[in-house]
Amino acid sequence: MSSRVPAPRTDGGSGGILGVDGAQLARGAVDAIAARAGAADRDGELPAADLDELRDAGLLGLLVPTRLGGFGGGFADWADAARVLASASGATALVLNMHTSVVGALARTPDELARAMGAPESFFLARDQLLARAAAGEFIAVAMSERGAGSRLSALATRYRREGDGYRIRGVKAFCSGASHADVFFVAARAAESIPTDPIDPTAPLDPSTSAGPSGPAMVSHFLVPSGPGVSVEPSWDSLGMRGTGSHDVRFDVWVPAQALVGGVAGLSLLVAQGMPQWLVASYAAVYAGVGRAVFDAGVDHVRGRRGTGMPPGLAGLPAVRARFGQADAALAALDAVVDECARRIDADPGSDLTNRWVWRAKLLAGRTVQDVAASIVEACGTAATRRGHPLERLYRDARCGSLQPATSDVCADWLGLAALGGDPEADASVARW
Structure with missing residues (x-):
């Protein structure tokens, strides 16, 4: 465990209740x-x-x-x-x-x-x-998503069943960030009896999103599974962006004791996720807000570096380039304000309807804003910024991933639209959020 003393907040910011910065x-x-x-x-x-x-x-x-x-x-x-x-x-x-x-x-x-x-x-x-x-320094990796199901928990093929005084978990997870370094995996799985099977081939699960089975999506549970025997990381990560996450596939065929079930009750962790979605939704927003600011700063460095090179008027002298940076600055400042308001409400009133609306707003705006800012800044900086090894080339690819990560921008917008029109975003969506 780090021996550092929590730093007291001195700037009047919106930190946690104990004032750590x-x-x-x-x-x-x-x-x-x-x-x-x-x-x-x-x-x-x-x-x-x-x-x-x-x-x-x-x-x-x-x-x-x-x-x-x-x-x-x-x-x-x-x-x-x-x-x-x-x-x-x-x-x-x-x-x-x-x-x-x-x-x-x-x-x-x-x-x-x-x-x-x-x-x-x-x-x-x-x-x-x-x-x-x-x-004390133990790192937890999240093993939730699967190929073909994404983060929709109701469509998971990974299953668990009672075995003795514990559980047997079998399945393959994708997009598990930091998988190679995990001490513990937070694994989402469906109860085996809630996954309907093909009547012709009983060993083949059907798509549970089309037939939820007797227990339905609520029988999705989460387990804390230590790395070791029965857990194997399969190097597979070769993506467009966020490549440095090392989000490899992980295969599970492992027995865990009963206390590994999060909450001690099947389905409990999913209910918490629905009631307080900040931990699966808004937590991404601040990351991508930081990526957006990194794009902006790298663009500023690039444009300033092009001045006085003997080329036609430096990029910083072009009104169109300046306008792009001005638009980006305003958009990123607005995103920061939304992230701050969302965070303030989460700390003050977690799980309320209004707080949850800010949670979905923050994730939607982060994904859309940052990819738009990155595209505009790269266009302002020109072809040189797209060369491999240039910071903006990497940042552009990273920024594009924000709207794709759970909940995707389309899911966020649909949730907000249902809420605005008087519907129940959890019950009235045609496709299960989770």
């Missing part, structure tokens, strides 16, 4: 992480040294309560830290986001809510033990 914690790691970002993108792997930087800064325990060795931060502290980290490497910030999403959901779900949903008392001890290990 997430941005200040992150600043101690960014220089070294930025220096490795290009190589990480080229190699398609998260550098182990980046994870060490995050540990040393205490960022794995940012949201862990102080009684368990963490900094006791809130969502706003994560939003501040994420934007700073993403200015150095969007990929590394995204990996930490996955870890933080699990820690935040466990640490910030009120005990009384968990009890009301059926969590047994044994869950709270297991939760505290996991959070203490996170504060």
Whole structure:
């Protein structure tokens, strides 16, 4: 565990209730992480040294309560830290986001809510033990998405079933960020009995999104599975952007004890995800806001560097180029304001209808704003910025991924549209959100 003392907030910002400054914690790691970002993108792997930087800064325990060795931060502290980290490497910030999403959901779900949903008392001890290990530097990777299903939990093929006094989990996960370095995997799976099978071939599951089975999507549960026997990382990550996340496939055929079931009750973690979607939705927004600002700064450096080179009027002297930067500056400032308002509401009133509307707004605006800003800045900077190895070429590819990650921009917009028109965004969507 990091021995650093939580830094008191002195700027009047919107940090967590204990005043830890997430941005200040992150600043101690960014220089070294930025220096490795290009190589990480080229190699398609998260550098182990980046994870060490995050540990040393205490960022794995940012949201862990102080009684368990963490900094006791809130969502706003994560939003501040994420934007700073993403200015150095969007990929590394995204990996930490996955870890933080699990820690935040466990640490910030009120005990009384968990009890009301059926969590047994044994869950709270297991939760505290996991959070203490996170504060001490244990890294949690999220194994939720699958090929063909994406992040739609109701369409998962990975299944679990009771086996003795525990559970057997079988399946293959995709897009598991930081998989090569995980100490623990947060695994989403459907109860085997809730996955209907093909009557001609009983071993072949049907698409559960078309036939939910007797238990339906609520029988999706999450498990904390330690790395080791029965868990194998299959190097497969070769993507357009966010290549430095090393988001490989992971195969599971593993038995876990009963206490590995998150919440201690089948389906509980999915109910929490629906009620407080910030941990699967808005947590991405701050990362991409930081990527957008990194695009802007790299564009400024490029344009200034082209002045006085003997070429026709420097790019900075062209009104059209200046206008693009002016539009980008306004768009990114507006996105930051939305992220800040979303974070403030999450810390003050998590799970309320109005707060959740801000959660979906933040994710939608982050995905759309950052990809538009990146496209405009690259066009302003010209063909030279698209060469492999140029910071803007990598950042452009990273920025394009924001609208594709869960929840996608189309899903976010549909949720908001249903809410605006008086519908129930969770019940009235024609396709299950999760």
